[in-house]
Amino acid sequence: MEFEKIENALKKGEGEEVRIRGWIYRKRRTGKLIFAVIRDSSGIIQTVVEKGKVSEEEFNDAKKALIESSVEVEGIIHEDERAPGGRELHVTKFRVVSFAEDFPITEHQSVEFLLDNRHLWLRSRKLTEVMKLKSEILRFIREWFHENDFYEVTPSVITMNAAEGGATVFSFDYFGQPAYLSQTAQMYLEAMIFSLERVWSLTPSFRAEKSRTRRHLIEYWHLEAEEAWVDNKKNMDLQEEMISHVCRRVAEECKPQIEFLGRKAEELKAIEPPFPRIKYERALEILREKGFEIEWGDDFGVPHERALVEEEEKPIFVTNFPVEAKAFYMKIAPDGKTVECADMLAPEGYGEIIGGSEREESIESMIERLKKDGANIENYEWYFDLRRYGSVPHSGFGLGVERLVYWIAKLDHIRDATPFPRLLRRAYP
């Protein structure tokens, strides 16, 4: 007999024989009966081991086996209202594959202890559901790019460019030369649009900033796209279509995962184009009406973003930030003061999930802004070549995958959107 996934075993009828394998999730004993709840990747089922119905040795093994012991179990499915879920497995054969030692995680846990034991806490229901959801979100993202004529490309994560803005980078010795861990693949993607026109990539990105917030990871999965012949408006159209596609597909296919996590499928179904678009200037007015003291030129902090989206049900775009608040590669707008950029802020106060812009084509304008930042112009020569040989209008955007998961899964901290979070004070396990 083949092993059955627990999900399927639970669908079998009264009296049917099944064989499952997994880990002991909970165990209760009462005299001659042992109730062992078994979990595998698909779900959990209560098994009943009764003295006399299995060999003496098997009964004793079942008695001894602690939580998280791995087991193979055969038995008969019975409907019983006393069982969680109304169905259980009456065991005829109980084999312990490996006896677990005392499992350190018990009913009361602190954040610190769970992070120290992340490798074990990944077995919890919550993280299991989040990891399944993340896998599906990535699948839907890939689905959308494929349907919209994008090529998936694989840029390098090791770079000589100390990258954008003033963001801090991790540096290391590359056979005697200084090199850095990438913060963005954007410039490499820009190079590739001249052959592939529409490209996207999924890479790890690294930020050495000492950020201590619930929405920052030191290492995160960065999804970036770059599109030839596309301006900032069309760029926003693409972003809202992609996000809406992912939300709709999650609502359709991941209902058990999201509802376990407290996110209603209807809330995600309601996410569809168009998303509200407001200019930075208008956002300033809204913030001032809400009592913030904020000057033209200031970038938004967490409280500002939260205030802009706390009452929204869909994500919003904030466009046309002041030139001095954004990176050198963003195209300067006709007004001369702002850039053709757009930040997508997730609703319910979750804040920025995407940053995008139309790219500057004037080499002079970029050099001027890079000099203001004190950057070494020589490092950008190859990038300027992209403007020298048949430049075209183009735009792109970058999305923090964990931020998307954080919002969709309604998490209270981004660390739970990734299996082994790298945080300011933690890179173990």
Next chain:
RNA sequence: GCCGGCGUAGCUUAGUCAGGUGGAGCACCCGGCUGUUAACCGGGCGGUCACCGGUUCAAAUCCGGUCGCCGGCGCCA
């Protein structure tokens, strides 16, 4: 980097204000129970009170310092 909080058994904690032999629940072990749902009942095992120094007859407790973690801000996706 700044501000705040916390650190007592494997885990979660009481005790710290007001110095005087560190208690409990969970986990684990032993025993009991033929329908448990975080099972229950009885017993047992388990402590460098984060670390270093000081005050005191006496420090988990008071004082000084160090380290670690958490939360918020700043910075950023």
